[in-house]
Amino acid sequence: MAAHFKQPGDDRGAPARLGGNPRTHLNTRRGGDESYHAPEGNPHAAGLPHRRDAAYIPVVSEPPARRRGHNRRRRDRSFVETDPYDLSGRRSRDPRKRVGRVISVLLFVAGVTLIAAAALTWARNQWQYREQDRINEELASHADVSDNAATPPQVDWEALKAVNDEVVGWLQIPGTTVNFPVYQGPDNEKYLNTSVEDSYSLGGQVFMDYENTPPGMVDGQTLVYGHHLRNGAMFKPIADLADQEAFDAVSTVWYVTEEATYELEPLLLYETDADDADARRLTFGSVEELRSYLTDLLARAEARRPDAAELIAGASNVLTLCTCSYESGDTGRALLVCVPVPAGTDPATSD
Template sequence: MAKHFSPAPNQSPVPSKPYAVPEPPKKKRSVSRIISNILLVVGIVLLCVAGFMWGKAQWDYHEQDKINEKLAAYAKVPQKGGAPTVDWTGLKAINKDVVGWIQVPNTVINYPVYQGKDNDRYLNTNAEGVYGVGGQIFMDYQNTKPGMVDQQTIIYGHHLKNGAMFKQISDMDQQQFFDSIDTIWYVTETANYELEPLFLYYTTGEDTSVRQFNFDTDEAFHAHLNEKLQKAVTKRSDVAQLLPNVKHVLTLGTCDYIEGYGRTILVCAVKSEVATSSQS
């Protein structure tokens, strides 16, 4: 006869895991872990991209500084003031599109000026024909070479955040700094033009009225200048009295980061014409 196991007297049967803790669903834990890993990878990728972009920007500015320093060696600026002396032969050996040189005493502005077949050529291309974050300072392609021939000559330059190119033109929207700039040199192979600022105004990139180079009459030219003067942010206190006899202006344009605008325009006159105006 088969024997049956029976618990000893006063001994309870052994329960089958009455207090076992149920395991969490493996599927939920797996999905959560996958999402966490994906987010971690995305975060690492974004950090790498940000680091690369920062490094690329620093390198671009470094390369721009190098070409600026190289080209600056082709002009000698007198310590006691006066027009820069430019090595035109040396500059033309690098790039025959050079038409002039602009220099503003007591600022970093000391650059050759180029003129391309359009206004895109030197936006991000340097004098050596390769990419440059600041390109080169350039004259409007519709102006007559070498500049200061038309009633209005327009020269453009980038506003770089490290202070290079035409950043200090944009800074002249502060009256104190504007007043500190009393001389701007524009030099060509055949002439030296000593100018001074008249007024500065803001506008947009869509404002086509800025790019007018010659006018049917002197009255139309002066009306144009007076219209822009109404938008002035900074100006000479006597500018309205100086405008009537001004025959030529050098207009310097750069970008700004001011909401609703985007362009800063500085209008300069030849000192000898301004002097004639003030004496009349």
Template sequence: MTLNGVRIIKKIRFILLLLCIGVFCYSAYQLISYFYDGYKNEKDYQEIREVYDFEELSKADKEGIEDLAALRKERFAALKEINADVVAWVHVPNTNIDYPVVQGDDNSYYLDHTVEGYTSRVGAIFMDYRNKLSDESVPTDYNTIIYGHHLKSGAMFTSLKEFKDEAFFNINRYIYIDTPEGTLIYEIFSVIITEADYNYIETYFQSGEDFLSFVSDIQKRALFNRDTIIREEDKILTLSTCTYEYEDARLAVFAKLIEK
């Protein structure tokens, strides 16, 4: 091989080395950035939980505190000072799910914006933009949908994966949605893993019959079902997140409103 050929090979190797270093540095930056976003997001949420302490309000409710309604409204007012888009608080016992729920003008913004409004891949827990709450903060739609990311850190809606275990599903029955007017209690009746293009996130139905057909189809697809009777006049809640059994898979937990 000529001297010129050796020089060319060395240059190629050097360029390839630089490319490898560049790819490594970029990947390392992305990984560090991902975990930092998760850490910062959870730290911010911990501060928000000090503003709105669901466990404290729940305890006060059980003890029959007279000024509970005023206290709840006061706490929600504080949440709205953080972000006027806050509409509720979601709590799922025996999981890490204990978060404010925001609602934007679409289902895209809060995929990559936090509850405090800054850009982050961890996003926020958010209600479907099509859903509506009445003045009494109760759902007016058949199906209220709340979305959250599945993160490696275990935050946001990652804990929904626990409902893929039948024993966990059998023991844990309820989801609590706090609103300025009080607590909505939902009883979990089904959990599914499905393709992203399956329309389990429909909010409006032409009739009660269509709604019951929708629920029946969910129950047929479910990993587990509970013997919960769903009637035409009922309201349901859907918690939705990603799952990784296959590409573009979704995990959804469905619950019926039983108390408001």
């Protein structure tokens, strides 16, 4: 019976004085929730494991006595890698993880390099386009042009020749951005990517075929080339005339030389490829041969005048403007054939 009473120096009786049960008294702490603490001597009441030696098991299973830092852990052969999140393979001795990490780094570096190269290419192209626009704007300042189809360009030939004496003519299509001096080099390569300043240029200059008789409009067909730049500059408006509605909106083409002014009108536009040698036919044995040639082109035309056959019957020479057509890839070509306006005829009302 004495065992149920408090003995001197024994605190176990204190809960009994408060009316509690010493076997179910909660070991509370200040600021804590009593429901989270197990009763003294009864760990099962808090949902703890039945085994007294159960404890937290770390993800990395290394004996506590051997934990001497990260480097020591990697050198210790008894270290067991059980970390499922070691995706980089830095702590693993598995060669597959190390190879995977190397491949990941290489792919990352390659991706960054490609992005940087693309950015540099884009910046370089933008600079080249701006430089091309600058050159064209400076050259355009040497001619006074009007969007009025009845007004031919007034060209300062002396100023143009001071810049480059290979200039042979001036081309303008009122209502479009086509307004350029025309040059003729020793071959058809020089002005492809060379400016009048004799430096590299993305769009080069508008130029006449080197085998044509200068200054143009002398041979049966005078052929003038110009780039169709991706930003819409140079001869892009000519490629756009493959659309019949756009073709019908153009009534006049001016070709001016130092000696003469030629007023022309679009006859037809046809598309071909760079391997079509017949497109570069410049001279003909007779006027009838030229007209037969033009009749064959009319059958292939993407756009044409409604009275094209009548105009061909009276043609003795033509001016053809050639540029790239990207409808069939980079080798496609669009050619706009123009005929001189008969004297005393208004091209805007000749339909």
